[in-house]
Amino acid sequence: MSKTIGGTGRIKMILLIGALGMLQPFTIDPYIPSLPAVSDDLAVDPGLIQLTLSAVSLGFAFGMLLAGPVSDAIGRKRPMLIALAIYIASSLLCALAPGLEVFFAARILQGLSGAALTVIGNAMLRDLYTGMPLLKMMSRVMLINAASWFLGPLIGSGFLQFTDWRGISFFIAIFAGLLGVIAFLTLPETLKSEARRDEIFKGMGKRFRNVLRDRSYTGLLIIQMLISASVFAYLSVTPFVFANTFDVPATEVGLYLGLNSFGAYLGIQASSKLAQYIPAQWLLTGSLVLAAIAGLLLIVASNAQASFWTIEGLIFGWLFLFGATNTPVNALALSPHGSEAGTAASLIGAVGFLGTAMAGPYYTTLDKFSAVGVGTTWLIFMVISIAVMFVVVRPNKIKSLI
Numbered sequence: 583m584s585k586t587i588g589g590t591g592r593i594k595m596i597l598l599i600g601a602l603g604m605l606q607p608f609t610i611d612p613y614i615p616s617l618p619a620v621s622d623d624l625a626v627d628p629g630l631i632q633l634t635l636s637a638v639s640l641g642f643a644f645g646m647l648l649a650g651p652v653s654d655a656i657g658r659k660r661p662m663l664i665a666l667a668i669y670i671a672s673s674l675l676c677a678l679a680p681g682l683e684v685f686f687a688a689r690i691l692q693g694l695s696g697a698a699l700t701v702i703g704n705a706m707l708r709d710l711y712t713g714m715p716l717l718k719m720m721s722r723v724m725l726i727n728a729a730s731w732f733l734g735p736l737i738g739s740g741f742l743q744f745t746d747w748r749g750i751s752f753f754i755a756i757f758a759g760l761l762g763v764i765a766f767l768t769l770p771e772t773l774k775s776e777a778r779r780d781e782i783f784k785g786m787g788k789r790f791r792n793v794l795r796d797r798s799y800t801g802l803l804i805i806q807m808l809i810s811a812s813v814f815a816y817l818s819v820t821p822f823v824f825a826n827t828f829d830v831p832a833t834e835v836g837l838y839l840g841l842n843s844f845g846a847y848l849g850i851q852a853s854s855k856l857a858q859y860i861p862a863q864w865l866l867t868g869s870l871v872l873a874a875i876a877g878l879l880l881i882v883a884s885n886a887q888a889s890f891w892t893i894e895g896l897i898f899g900w901l902f903l904f905g906a907t908n909t910p911v912n913a914l915a916l917s918p919h920g921s922e923a924g925t926a927a928s929l930i931g932a933v934g935f936l937g938t939a940m941a942g943p944y945y946t947t948l949d950k951f952s953a954v955g956v957g958t959t960w961l962i963f964m965v966i967s968i969a970v971m972f973v974v975v976r977p978n979k980i981k982s983l984i
Contacts, residue, residue: 600726611734636942641693642935649698650928677751721854731843739836801974810934849905863977877960
């Protein structure tokens with residue numbers, strides 16, 4: 583542990599980094615209930631608006647790839663404030679977008695800067711903590727981050743009662759602006775000058791090579807990519823399944839998305855408690871196995887034309903298990919890489935969104951009248967993740983964080 587922040591300072595740090603991390607999911611979740619309205623407002627095909635999820639994913643990936651190495655080179659606070667400024671500006675640009683091209687550009691910039699905030703926040707935690715203290719801090723921050731997973735869809739549906747998607751963009755810009763003021767006044771610089779790396783771009787390739795030489799870390803990258811792709815399969819298809827098969831009104835879709843995201847929130851809470859007794863690598867392995875079983879059950883239930891609440895219950899359960907994987911994946915990936923925490927944090931986040939962006943055309947082929955396609959995706963991707971866990975990561979060889 584290079585240095586610590588205790589007492590009230592630690593609580594403030596958790597709250598601020600957690601709140602900054604909320605901006606990344608706010609780039610997606612509040613907009614999902616209003617996607618048809620965006621299509622109508624900009625007078626474009628709904629399929630093009632659906633592809634904005636892939637555009638945001640590309641922004642996420644590039645933001646994570648750039649932010650980590652940059653923060654390793656010049657410190658954490660400056661890149662954090664720059665990312666906040668870009669996020670605010672892009673949110674305003676999104677609100678004022680006159681057409682599809684500007685909307686796409688704004689969404690990519692939102693994704694890029696939102697992802698940078700998450701990566702730099704994780705790197706700041708690694709500057710201060712390692713081992714079990716790091717896992718505990720990350721789990722507490724994630725409890726705040728994850729609140730945005732269910733608040734985002736609820737905000738999106740709620741705001742549509744008195745404003746439109748442009749008003750939602752203005753709200754997000756104002757929220758980010760308030761966080762920017764607080765961060766400027768209170769956020770400490772956690773990376774000492776002597777611990778900073780060489781030139782930003784000159785040393786970037788070397789830092790990437792250093793972390794990728796770690797076999798376990800590389801395996802965790804693959805697992806994170808598969809988990810992220812599974813989540814976006816759910817986000818891309820489930821709203822259509824709810825509407826087409828179960829006649830769920832558009833104004834209620836956000837409520838169910840929020841309920842499912844609350845499942846992920848509960849999963850993070852459960853894993854943070856269990857991590858004090860179960861080694862992180864085995865907690866992750868068990869969650870992947872149960873997630874594969876949940877995918878299989880979703881296929882069976884969908885083929886049997888089960889009730890809405892049966893399908894919804896299985897989706898809720900899978901999202902719970904997704905939440906349970908989040909903290910152990912990140913803690914296992916970052917803990918051995920203190921000198922390159924920013925680079926390690928950027929890669930573990932970026933690969934998931936790169937995979938998601940590449941899978942965009944695949945998502946459009948999934949059945950939008952049943953959850954079979956989503957369940958099949960979950961089953962296949964989780965089985966591959968389990969294989970990677972045992973063949974590449976090798977949990978029995980990882981030093982326990984407890």
